[in-house]
Amino acid sequence: MDIREPIKVKWIWPVLIAIILLGVPWYFPQGAVEPIILGFPLWAFVSLVMSVVLSLFLYYVVTNHWRMENPSGQAPEGRKAGGESK
Amino acid sequence: MSLPFIGWHGVLVIALYALFIMGATLYMATKGVSRKNMSSFYLAGKGLGPLLLFFTMFSTQYSGNTVVGYPASAYRMGFPWLMSVPYMIMVIVGYLLFAPRLYSVSKRYGFVTPSDWFDKRFGSKTVSLVATLLMTYGLLNYLLEQLVAMGQAIEGLTGGVIPYIAGVIFLCIIMFIYEGMGGLKAVAFADFLNGVVILVGVAGFVILSFANFGSLGEATKNLIATAPAKVQVPPITTSFNWFSYYILVGIGAAVYPHAIQRIYAANSEETLKKSLIRMSWMPFATTFVVFIVGIIGTQAFPNLDRMASEQLVGMMANTIAMKSTFGYWMMIVVYSGVLAAIISTTDSVILSLSSLLSNDIYGKVISPGAEEAKKVTWGKTAGIILVLLLVLIAWKPPGTLVEIFTLKFEVLIQVAPAFLLGLYWKGMSKTGVLLGMLSGAVLAGGMTFSGVKTWHGWHGGVLGLVLNIVVAVVFSLAFPDKKYEQDKTEELFSQYAD
Numbered sequence: 001m002d003i004r005e006p007i008k009v010k011w012i013w014p015v016l017i018a019i020i021l022l023g024v025p026w027y028f029p030q031g032a033v034e035p036i037i038l039g040f041p042l043w044a045f046v047s048l049v050m051s052v053v054l055s056l057f058l059y060y061v062v063t064n065h066w067r068m069e070n071p072s073g074q075a076p077e078g079r080k081a082g083g084e085s086k
Numbered sequence: 087m088s089l090p091f092i093g094w095h096g097v098l099v100i101a102l103y104a105l106f107i108m109g110a111t112l113y114m115a116t117k118g119v120s121r122k123n124m125s126s127f128y129l130a131g132k133g134l135g136p137l138l139l140f141f142t143m144f145s146t147q148y149s150g151n152t153v154v155g156y157p158a159s160a161y162r163m164g165f166p167w168l169m170s171v172p173y174m175i176m177v178i179v180g181y182l183l184f185a186p187r188l189y190s191v192s193k194r195y196g197f198v199t200p201s202d203w204f205d206k207r208f209g210s211k212t213v214s215l216v217a218t219l220l221m222t223y224g225l226l227n228y229l230l231e232q233l234v235a236m237g238q239a240i241e242g243l244t245g246g247v248i249p250y251i252a253g254v255i256f257l258c259i260i261m262f263i264y265e266g267m268g269g270l271k272a273v274a275f276a277d278f279l280n281g282v283v284i285l286v287g288v289a290g291f292v293i294l295s296f297a298n299f300g301s302l303g304e305a306t307k308n309l310i311a312t313a314p315a316k317v318q319v320p321p322i323t324t325s326f327n328w329f330s331y332y333i334l335v336g337i338g339a340a341v342y343p344h345a346i347q348r349i350y351a352a353n354s355e356e357t358l359k360k361s362l363i364r365m366s367w368m369p370f371a372t373t374f375v376v377f378i379v380g381i382i383g384t385q386a387f388p389n390l391d392r393m394a395s396e397q398l399v400g401m402m403a404n405t406i407a408m409k410s411t412f413g414y415w416m417m418i419v420v421y422s423g424v425l426a427a428i429i430s431t432t433d434s435v436i437l438s439l440s441s442l443l444s445n446d447i448y449g450k451v452i453s454p455g456a457e458e459a460k461k462v463t464w465g466k467t468a469g470i471i472l473v474l475l476l477v478l479i480a481w482k483p484p485g486t487l488v489e490i491f492t493l494k495f496e497v498l499i500q501v502a503p504a505f506l507l508g509l510y511w512k513g514m515s516k517t518g519v520l521l522g523m524l525s526g527a528v529l530a531g532g533m534t535f536s537g538v539k540t541w542h543g544w545h546g547g548v549l550g551l552v553l554n555i556v557v558a559v560v561f562s563l564a565f566p567d568k569k570y571e572q573d574k575t576e577e578l579f580s581q582y583a584d
Contacts, residue, residue, distance in 0.1 A: 028319040
């Protein structure tokens with residue numbers, strides 16, 4: 001069985017950084033407010049949506065790209081690193 | 087904050103709540119805990135399952151400040167304080183950077199404290215001691231902050247019937263009893279009970295805030311008319327500050343000694359993964375909810391200055407409590423939630439502090455080779471003495487040198503490169519890690535002491551971390567470890583080699 005470690009899956013990190021960058025309002029024109037969505041100004045609503053996306057992405061990464069030991073709790077024999085599932 | 091409406095009911099709530107937590111914990115979570123074995127006592131025998139591990143992570147991470155301080159921040163800053171939701175999710179990103187490998191290594195070598203990793207990886211007493219001192223110092227300050235909050239909450243809840251010092255000592259004794267009997271297993275069980283109360287209290291508070299003070303939409307409209315800057319896209323410095331919080335909290339909270347020990351304490355990798363996934367959703371049930379309370383508060387109590395805004399939660403609770411009997415009792419639940427949040431953070435910090443004193447100071451410096459039972463006893467005793475000293479400082483804070491007690495994340499985060507780089511880069515040397523930690527701590531501490539908390543929105547702790555990493559890399563390359571030390575590192579890394 002191969003082991004999976006998130007740090008070694010290269011594509012995860014640029015995606016994560018993109019999600020993080022899009023969640024901070026640096027790219028909105030300063031002073032803008034409208035439209036108001038469910039009581040949130042647009043920029044804050046986008047930030048909130050990106051927070052949900054961040055949590056969903058973490059769920060995906062933890063579930064699919066983290067397995068350092070097999071289900072019985074033992075470290076797998078003949079460790080072979082690499083993040084991607086084969 | 088003060089809630090004079092509660093008075094003697096508050097006294098009863100505190101006494102019954104604390105005794106309930108102690109009784110239930112002693113009954114449910116002290117069997118099978120050996121007080122003569124470090125791992126059994128401080129890490130629940132590395133046997134915490136998904137429910138307890140999740141709740142002890144949750145209740146420990148969210149302190150009383152989340153419930154009382156965060157609505158006040160939202161009140162003052164407006165929508166930019168929404169950053170408190172993603173920055174708490176960032177803690178899980180912080181974990182993701184090192185927890186998978188650290189869990190695996192900790193299980194293989196039986197780690198008890200974060201310093202055990204320093205020992206294994208760098209094999210230098212000086213490096214381990216400096217790391218231990220930085221962590222102990224950060225933990226002491228964190229603990230002091232919790233004790234101050236505890237005293238204020240008790241005074242507020244009882245309208246001054248229970249004096250500050252008596253309340254804090256009472257709760258500390260309760261914590262000493264269940265921790266002393268059951269170690270981390272007891273703390274985790276108490277955290278589970280406290281966590282449920284926090285969640286119920288926060289949910290009840292936001293619902294009653296809507297019912298009593300109007301919706302978020304109305305509050306936003308009102309803010310646009312009265313204080314548009316709190317709704318508009320913030321200036322770029324605020325965005326920098328937002329990123330800075332991501333790093334400071336995301337990495338800082340993940341490398342708290344008690345946070346690292348919760349990685350060690352998981353009974354399996356699956357348990358740890360499940361707990362972290364659940365944790366990534368908790369900001370929506372906590373910081374997001376109290377953010378909405380703070381924004382609603384801007385309409386309910388406009389124009390409060392900084393000091394008065396700190397009382398916002400108390401004022402809102404007072405108004406709700408006076409309107410109906412249900413509201414009154416619900417606000418007592420909210421206040422219990424505040425108390426629960428403070429207790430659940432404090433008990434974990436005390437236990438972690440005690441483990442550092444026991445394993446790292448006594449076991450490695452004062453009396454190497456001592457029996458485990460003796461180490462545990464020494465750690466417990468030294469921990470109690472230090473906590474009592476802190477209670478005195480919290481009660482009568484010294485007029486000068488107050489800044490010494492404000493360093494928390496700023497100092498703790500300086501141990502992060504030893505994990506983030508040390509776990510993956512074989513070339514990191516003991517000289518590099520040591521000089522990195524020291525230079526980062528000096529810069530972060532210097533900025534705090536001189537009153538410069540941020541630079542263009544970036545926190546001193548984060549700037550210290552950047553310097554720390556640069557120094558660590560440069561000096562690791564310039565002064566590599568000796569050949570035999572490199573061979574040891576090579577062996578450690580062979581398990582995870584590409």
